[in-house]
Amino acid sequence: MAMNPTDTMKPRSHFVFTPETDELTSPVHQHRKGQLILALHGAITCTVENALWMVPPQYAVWIPGGVKHSNQVTANAELCFLFIEPSAVTMPTTCCTLKISPLCRELILTLANRTTTQRAEPMTRRLIQVLFDELPQQPQQQLHLPVSSHPKIRTMVEMMAKEPVEWGSLGQWAGFFAMSERNLARLIVKETGLSFRQWRQQLQLIMALQGLVKGDTVQKVAHTLGYDSTTAFITMFKKGLGQTPGRYIAGLTTVSPQSAKPDPRQ
The missing domain is CATH 1.10.10.60 (Homeodomain-like)
Structure with missing residues (x-):
């Protein structure tokens, strides 16, 4: 399961689409970049040091860079991982569950479906900027257990x-x-x-x-x-x-x- 792309990548963001057929638990790990996990189908529970974060379909969990965490994914889940450079956009400094708007969801899916070469094109970069403008506006949801x-x-x-x-x-x-x-x-x-x-x-x-x-x-x-x-x-x-x-x-x-x-x- 590709969940930790090379942190030395030049792009400000990186997308990984992952379908899972069986329940899966990932070991504790961390990323230099911030990570947004969007649940398309199924659900994911993210465990950090002091909380459990529940992510149902059409929601996402935001994990700031450097935060150690593990993930438990339900069977037949479809997830989209978005890794963001800390300087690219102002996001919460702590973990949180976000209610993703239809606009943000479609932007993420569109960008995830484009190749690395396509993401460097001016039109795609403009879409990425729109996504970065929208992400900080997504409302936080109280779907966590301290x-x-x-x-x-x-x-x-x-x-x-x-x-x-x-x-x-x-x-x-x-x-x-x-x-x-x-x-x-x-x-x-x-x-x-x-x-x-x-x-x-x-x-x-x-x-x-x-x-x-x-x-x-x-x-x-x-x-x-x-x-x-x-x-x-x-x-x-x-x-x-x-x-x-x-x-x-x-x-x-x-x-x-x-x-x-x-x-x-x-």
């Missing part, structure tokens, strides 16, 4: 992800760690900036998106996360992301008919 290197926080993330139904209350965790609920609540706020309830809900949103993107029904996702009713799950989802699960996923899978899939050989 974590930390604290062993208790890491344990909670791992166990809640594996068994979300079994670990639903702060009291359960306080008993598990043999500490008071008050002290554990303070630790969570200190390490993540969120209350236990907010933090757990953010994990549930990310897990819900992962399931829905794979094709799981709303009912199955609600059951997996331990909700007594589908209605309660839908309420939580809408509160967190502003739309019901059905409408949210429908929006992710709506693709412009004019879109041209990049040639993976380029």
Whole structure:
């Protein structure tokens, strides 16, 4: 999987289109250039030191140059990697998930479908500049889970992800760690900036998106996360992301008919 093009390349940007047929986890790595990963189909979860970033279809994750990270890609995913010189455009200084506009998406796909020689042509360079003008305007989305290197926080993330139904209350965790609920609540706020309830809900949103993107029904996702009713799950989802699960996923899978899939050989 070509994910780390030569950093000595002269162009200010470099595009790599990658189709994946199986689930894939990349080891921790970093790039000198900033990296934008656009999910065309499927989804990718990016792990950095203090957070997990969820990238559903038609969204992208921005990773500044020099930031160590690893990626987990769902089966049958199609991704477009854009590597950008730090001096080429002003982008966020920290990782973030971006909601990519149709214009930016079409620009990325068009440029990814052009050869290195074509990208040096004046017309293509103008398209690249339009993309660089638009990228800083893309809205950031709260599709990340703050974590930390604290062993208790890491344990909670791992166990809640594996068994979300079994670990639903702060009291359960306080008993598990043999500490008071008050002290554990303070630790969570200190390490993540969120209350236990907010933090757990953010994990549930990310897990819900992962399931829905794979094709799981709303009912199955609600059951997996331990909700007594589908209605309660839908309420939580809408509160967190502003739309019901059905409408949210429908929006992710709506693709412009004019879109041209990049040639993976380029």
